[in-house]
Amino acid sequence: MTQRITEKEPIAAIATPVGEGGIAVIRVSGKNAIAIVDKAFEGKDLTDQASHTVHFGKVINKKGLPVDEVLVSLFYSPRSYTGEETVEISCHGGVLVTQAVLEAILALGVRAAAPGEFTQRAFLNGKLDLDQAEAVADIIHAKSLKAVDAAHQQLEGRLGEHVKRFRQQIIDGTAMIELELDFVEEDVEFANKEQLKELLEALEKEITDLLETYEAGRLVKDGVKTVLMGRPNAGKSTLLNTLVGSDRAIVTDIAGTTRDTIDADWSYDGILFRLIDTAGLRKTTDIVEAEGVKRSQQAFEKADLVIYLKDLSFPFDEEERKEIAGYQQKAEDTPFLLIGTKADIEADTDWRIEFDLEISALGGESIDSLKKMMKERALENKHYDAGSLLVTSTRHRDALEKAREHVQAALRGLAMDMTGDLLSIDLRAALKELGAITGEITNEDILDSIFSRFCIGK
Known part of the structure; x- marks a missing residue:
């Protein structure tokens, strides 16, 4: 997915588990994130440094007192996780010192991030498809090595590749029908009905094959x-x-x-x-x-x-x-x-x-x-192959099932010699369902539901 990067108000959160440890990371992302963090940084002028560089210094609070010695990593837009200007502050691990560093940043007018907001911005800025964004949460919550493997495949875009291929096949079929509709008054027939039938039958089988991996994926x-x-x-x-x-x-x-x-x-x-x-x-x-x-x-x-x-x-x-x-x-x-x-x-x-x-x-x-x-x-009988792509999400399964139903309806319509405008309705509905998987077609309620599963800081 490619689209223009939109930098929103800066947000910040602790990106590592809260507790005692060697290192903790505070992530800051949004418009002018580097310049804002520089106000609380005692060391080099961060606004004068290159992207993907790391700098040692101290974080100071609003009173000018040192909070902790830190390493600051800089990422300029669009070469960051969110696509926005991003700063990652590595400080000493520990509940109090980590919270103190975060509060020093929030005191500069930065808003505390909501659960999953960094990944949501990555999706909105075209850095990830929606199915890839969901895979991030699956990796975090994975309880077994096979679950990690399945999530990594999704994060690498393998599910998205299948879905985009399905969508292209439907677009090709729809184009054949709608070109004919443009010339209906001239009684010109462009659509090869047998070719369209073969395309839709092959598509139905591919969707079915992918759906059959769901039980193993679950x-x-x-x-x-x-x-x-x-x-x-x-x-x-x-x-x-x-x-x-x-x-x-x-x-x-x-x-x-x-x-x-x-x-x-x-x-x-x-x-x-x-x-x-x-x-x-x-x-x-x-x-x-x-x-x-x-x-x-x-x-x-x-x-x-x-x-x-x-x-x-x-x-x-x-x-x-x-x-x-x-x-x-x-x-x-x-x-x-x-x-x-x-x-x-x-x-x-x-x-x-x-x-x-x-x-x-x-x-x-x-x-x-x-x-x-x-x-x-x-x-057994779950279509499980250690190296194969697995559908693991109920949301993805439901969308695939609905897309298949519309493809099947279009096939029935072809068999009944329905007109192209009626066939087009089902093919467009199938496109919509497939687009919901990768986020090409979505709505705010779905996004809120998906990203609410994430931890704060991711």
């Missing part, structure tokens, strides 16, 4: 909601602790110890698993435990992966067989693993039922196999 970005369920003392809490590598859940020999769901994040091979340890499934008159069982059911309904644990040291009863069969049926398309636990304890294993795996969480038996199985099952 799991990579948000994590796999993995519910551990089973009868009391089946080893759910022990398995959670083993996977996480710490005593996150209380483990005792007393049935019903876990009364509520316990959540813990765990990453394996770059994928985030949001483990949910649930209360043991059984009928109970205990009000608190009954509420725990109810929450277990609710967690099951929202799961991306279900792991039902069966204690191998106790025989099945008919009720439990029916219970497992019922959950397998209710799971439908949700991956369901039936895992036998406490495999290190000798017992009669003629269960007349097939386990996906038998493990011992305490002894570590087959835990590595379980980890691999969890990743494989969570991502």
Whole structure:
């Protein structure tokens, strides 16, 4: 996206996490940012220095007293993150000194930045497409390496490249139709209907292929909601602790110890698993435990992966067989693993039922196999390729789905031999939906919603 840089009123914010550390950074951006910061800088004349240079000096407050020794980096428009004149002040880390440096700058008439305002200005000034701006927030909030990789692909513009190609195909198709409309009175036909059909069918397939990556993208970005369920003392809490590598859940020999769901994040091979340890499934008159069982059911309904644990040291009863069969049926398309636990304890294993795996969480038996199985099952049939572009945003998915619906409507119109003006309506609507992804077509409400997710200073 290329457009004229517009420098707005200067804004400032702390761009690094607040707390104790070696260095903190205060970012200032906007009209005359360098000249304004120079008023609080004791050292070289910053207004006389070149872009992309760093200068040592002191920040002084309104009373002329030194606040901290700093390094000041200068970026002239348009060669900055926001496209505006920008200054980054590196001071000593620490809550008080960082805040004092920021206040010295704000005292010069600079406004405190709103969440995401620097990145919003970068978008408005054409430094980033809207999907790339969203990727910045995704990188910041990423909880797994695969989520970082997916966000980096989007930040590099790979999604935007696809969308712009889709838009160009629609523009080409629309041009064929509208050129014909200009000469309708002369009864001249410019549009090759078969060629237009082939173009739209190819476009529909490309959009569908991209949409099919969403489920994998959602799991990579948000994590796999993995519910551990089973009868009391089946080893759910022990398995959670083993996977996480710490005593996150209380483990005792007393049935019903876990009364509520316990959540813990765990990453394996770059994928985030949001483990949910649930209360043991059984009928109970205990009000608190009954509420725990109810929450277990609710967690099951929202799961991306279900792991039902069966204690191998106790025989099945008919009720439990029916219970497992019922959950397998209710799971439908949700991956369901039936895992036998406490495999290190000798017992009669003629269960007349097939386990996906038998493990011992305490002894570590087959835990590595379980980890691999969890990743494989969570991502099976999800069109996941470690190097491929993934759609991770619900907003992007919705826009792609709507664009595809309009393309499909145009194809139906072609088959019914509709006039070009009616076909053009759907093609223009598809253009609008695709443009909303990259920000070529947007509105203030969408921007406010997107950039409110950012931290202050980014």
